[in-house]
Each structure stands twice: as C-alpha cells, then as structure tokens.
Amino acid sequence: SRMVVVDGEDLAERKRVLRTEADAIIALPGGPGTWDELFELVALRQLGMSTLPVCLVNIDGYYDGFVQQMRRAELDCVIKVSPAQLLPVFDSADEALAWALAEIAAGPNIELAAAAASARVRYREEAKDAVAQCADTRACGVLLRTLACNLGSASPGTIAVACAIGAIFGFAVSRALA
Numbered sequence: 001s002r003m004v005v006v007d008g009e010d011l012a013e014r015k016r017v018l019r020t021e022a023d024a025i026i027a028l029p030g031g032p033g034t035w036d037e038l039f040e041l042v043a044l045r046q047l048g049m050s051t052l053p054v055c056l057v058n059i060d061g062y063y064d065g066f067v068q069q070m071r072r073a074e075l076d077c078v079i080k081v082s083p084a085q086l087l088p089v090f091d092s093a094d095e096a097l098a099w100a101l102a103e104i105a106a107g108p109n110i111e112l113a114a115a116a117a118s119a120r121v122r123y124r125e126e127a128k129d130a131v132a133q134c135a136d137t138r139a140c141g142v143l144l145r146t147l148a149c150n151l152g153s154a155s156p157g158t159i160a161v162a163c164a165i166g167a168i169f170g171f172a173v174s175r176a177l178a
Contacts, residue, residue: 024101057096085111
C-alpha cells in the first residue's frame with residue numbers, strides 16, 4: 001500500500017485523485033472539504049458511475065445528522081438506492097477498514113451498480129410517461145407526485161424537485177403546479 005498526498009490547484013483536483021488513485025475511501029469526521037468529497041462520491045455511486053468502496057466512520061455521533069438525512073431521502077424517494085448500500089456507516093475506524101479491505105478483495109460492487117442503473121432507467125421511463133400524460137395542472141401535479149415518490153404522497157417541495165429533475169433529464173414540464 002502507499003499513501004498519496006494531493007496538493008492540487010483546487011478541490012476538484014483532490015477529488016479526481018481520490019477517485020482514480022484510491023482503492024477505497026473511508027471518511028472520518030471532517031469539514032466542508034471532506035463533506036464535498038463524500039457527497040460527490042455518494043452521488044456517483046447512486047448514479048452507477050462509480051463502484052469505489054466508500055464508507056463513513058461516525059465517531060461519537062459526528063455524522064448522525066447526515067445519516068438521518070440519508071434515511072429521510074430514502075423515505076422521500078429522493079434516493080433510489082438504500083443508504084446502507086450507498087454509504088455504509090461504522091462506529092470505528094477498525095470496522096471501516098475491515099469492511100473496506102473485504103470490499104477491495106471482493107472486487108467491484110456489481111449489485112450496487114446494477115441497482116443504480118436500474119433505478120435511473122426506471123425513473124427516466126416514469127418521467128417520460130408522467131410528462132406525456134400531463135393534461136392539466138392538477139393531473140401533472142398528481143403524476144409528478146407519484147413520480148417523485150412511489151408512496152403516492154409528497155410535499156409541494158418534492159413535486160418542485162420532481163419538476164426540476166424532469167428538466168435536468170430533458171423533459172419539458174409545460175404547466176406550473178398550483
């Protein structure tokens with residue numbers, strides 16, 4: 001094993017080196033730079049763009065709020081892959097290291113990549129159907145609410161997020177939600 005010290009021009013360089021040079025990432029309590037690196041890696045895993053093992057060490061409850069936010073995101077169907085798959089959380093560095101070594105030995109997490117890719121394809125299909133069926137503001141709101149969360153109920157904020165996500169994927173949402 002070797003230690004890589006990154007002294008790049010900016011945080012983007014540091015994140016690039018982390019993604020390309022690391023065999024696994026173990027996030028310890030840190031500040032905004034650590035959070036940024038962690039959020040990007042979790043996002044890449046959710047999108048199926050990375051199978052790099054990433055885990056979190058939650059020493060003395062430091063990341064309790066983040067862990068709670070991940071659970072909330074799953075309940076609100078904002079993330080489609082379970083938080084436990086996206087970002088395993090451990091109470092100690094020893095547990096995290098043991099997990100990381102096992103993940104490295106096992107090879108790429110194909111199950112995570114497949115789950116993320118499947119969720120992305122399913123979401124795009126649902127988004128196309130929902131937008132195509134939007135005949136009026138009320139119908140559009142109901143369809144986007146269902147799209148945003150298969151539980152069938154969501155807040156207006158979630159509906160707005162669904163509209164924004166639809167726009168990101170290139171789907172036109174032509175009516176404003178009341």
